[in-house]
Amino acid sequence: MGTEKPYRNAMQRLERALVNSWAPSEWTAVPLLVAVSGGADSVALLIALTNVHRKQSGKGPLTVAHYNHALRSEASDQDALFVQRLANKLGWPCVSTKGSGPPAADEASLRNLRYDFLASLAHQIGARFVVTGHTQEDNVETVLHHLFRGTGPAGLGGVPRTRDLAEDVLLIRPLLNVPKSNLREALTEIGQEWREDATNQESIWKRNWLRNQLLPQIETEYPGASDRIAALIDQQQTLLLGLEQRACQWTDAYITAQQNAIVIQRPGDDDRFSSMHDHQAIRIHALRGLWDQQGWQRQAMARQHWERLSEVLGHQAAETFDLPGGVRASAREGGPLELQRPTNLASPSRQE
Numbered sequence: 001m002g003t004e005k006p007y008r009n010a011m012q013r014l015e016r017a018l019v020n021s022w023a024p025s026e027w028t029a030v031p032l033l034v035a036v037s038g039g040a041d042s043v044a045l046l047i048a049l050t051n052v053h054r055k056q057s058g059k060g061p062l063t064v065a066h067y068n069h070a071l072r073s074e075a076s077d078q079d080a081l082f083v084q085r086l087a088n089k090l091g092w093p094c095v096s097t098k099g100s101g102p103p104a105a106d107e108a109s110l111r112n113l114r115y116d117f118l119a120s121l122a123h124q125i126g127a128r129f130v131v132t133g134h135t136q137e138d139n140v141e142t143v144l145h146h147l148f149r150g151t152g153p154a155g156l157g158g159v160p161r162t163r164d165l166a167e168d169v170l171l172i173r174p175l176l177n178v179p180k181s182n183l184r185e186a187l188t189e190i191g192q193e194w195r196e197d198a199t200n201q202e203s204i205w206k207r208n209w210l211r212n213q214l215l216p217q218i219e220t221e222y223p224g225a226s227d228r229i230a231a232l233i234d235q236q237q238t239l240l241l242g243l244e245q246r247a248c249q250w251t252d253a254y255i256t257a258q259q260n261a262i263v264i265q266r267p268g269d270d271d272r273f274s275s276m277h278d279h280q281a282i283r284i285h286a287l288r289g290l291w292d293q294q295g296w297q298r299q300a301m302a303r304q305h306w307e308r309l310s311e312v313l314g315h316q317a318a319e320t321f322d323l324p325g326g327v328r329a330s331a332r333e334g335g336p337l338e339l340q341r342p343t344n345l346a347s348p349s350r351q352e
């Protein structure tokens, strides 16, 4: 009797996880850009993508992209060389660029530089997708980071699986449900090396502190905690779909948006949407979305600002007050709530 397991080894299990997360029919025939730092996650991603591509007789060209942040002089150059050699070995072209000028001061600036490079390279080579090796741990760290900094229901949904990187270019993270240990196991099994980033080991940045200090301590006291947080993120994403849908209904029913202005009706008790209108979570979720659509600064808006707006929508009294980012809220008694941002205060995203 054959007792052979369907997926015998760690690399096959990884390929299976990749295929389940992102159907090969979507990507094997189109140009793909794979972002590879040289670390275990993106090296495993590249090899799994390559294996699946070959097994499916993929026709789309795959290009490897590496951004050399030049933060660690010689070690950074060696990372770039390592990625170049790996791409050669696998038979893919590799484009690498080196950051010039003073190094970026924080994680967010580094990421922006990298994403700008990936977006413009994707346009140049006509790639529809940019693929990154974000893992389950990245998801868990992100949620903890949001939780400690202050967040709403969307922030508990973790790292989005996809996001628009530029026009016609989608960033996709197909390994978000895969633990890092599975990726390392797959690489060790096939004898594939990877580069360890020395700065990743240092807890100089908050993300690294979460990764290197906090999470290991949590795991010591509560073994399996990361897996359970990841499972909760999954459930939260399902709940978010429902919240999103109701926030859209609420927006359609009550809101008129113009450039730099939003007008929100304040309905009476007899309104057919009044029970939904009473639900603060829906209002705040919809308001956050509207802020993004307008390109208004959402970072500066704290919980109490959203709650204040939500509260004003629940009654009919006159109100006028200012919000962070130059937004003024005003309502006449019994009238709608108007949110306005003077056009001479053009937002950063609109200036570009």
Ligand SMILES: Nc1ncnc2c1ncn2[C@@H]1O[C@H](COP(=O)(O)OP(=O)(O)OP(=O)(O)O)[C@@H](O)[C@H]1O
Binding pocket: 035, 036, 037, 041, 042, 065, 066, 067, 068, 069, 107, 111, 114, 131, 132, 133, 134, 138
């Ligand atoms: N220098 C780099 N060059 C190319 N790709 C990179 C580089 N650094 C990171 N990436 C890509 O981004 C993925 C996530 O890496 P990492 O967790 O270090 O980035 P991050 O700054 O946390 O990214 P994000 O902010 O998008 O979560 C990697 O698996 C890889 O695909």
